[in-house]
Amino acid sequence: MKGTSPAGGCLLAMSCEYRVLVEGKHSIGLNETRLGIIAPEWFRNLYVDIIGYRRAEIGTLFHPTEALEIGLVDELASDKANAIKKCKDYIESFKLIPSKGRQSTKMELRKRNSLWLKVNRAVDLNQFVTFFQLPEVQAGLKLYIETLKKK
Structure with missing residues (x-):
């Protein structure tokens, strides 16, 4: 990821198997509570x-080093090209490993959230x-967008 990833960007990242964030002034996280909104339960x-x-x-956006320390990202990269290389290296590391066991384990670990979403979608x-x-939520979001435009 290159750039700030609040809300939807964070969700997209969390949906990925491996997350590499470009170092710098970027951040990632869910800041919904600071915007007066609530993220869906799933x-x-x-x-x-x-x-x-x-x-x-708390609803904080985390800077790269902190995101790495808490497990929100798996690795940091110096730039976009380096991030892509790190992701490719990660994928390559599994080429010789049979995928069935790894895939089954991942699905079992994610089963609780997947089932909840299917039942409660x-x-x-x-x-x-x-x-x-x-x-009031729309008004708060409008103020937030205006703040972003000023940056």
Whole structure:
């Protein structure tokens, strides 16, 4: 990842098997609580599984070194080309290993969150959309976007 990755960018990263973040002024995390909104439960569960309850509760964006220390990213890179190389090296490291056992293990580790999402997808989506459309939430997001435009 090159650049700041709040919310959706963080979710995309967490969905990947291996995460490499380019060092610098970038950050990653869920800052929903600081914006007055709530991430969907399946998203929060994954985040808590990776970084722990307390860090997730605070709603901070983490800079590269801290993101690495807490396990939100697996490695840091000096630039985009170096990040891509590190990811390719990671993928290459599994070429000689049979994938069935590794794949089954990953699916078992992710089963709880996957099952929850399958069972609760419609309710969760409805809750998120309803909350997101509240006038006070929209007003807060508008202020946040205006702040970003000034940077």
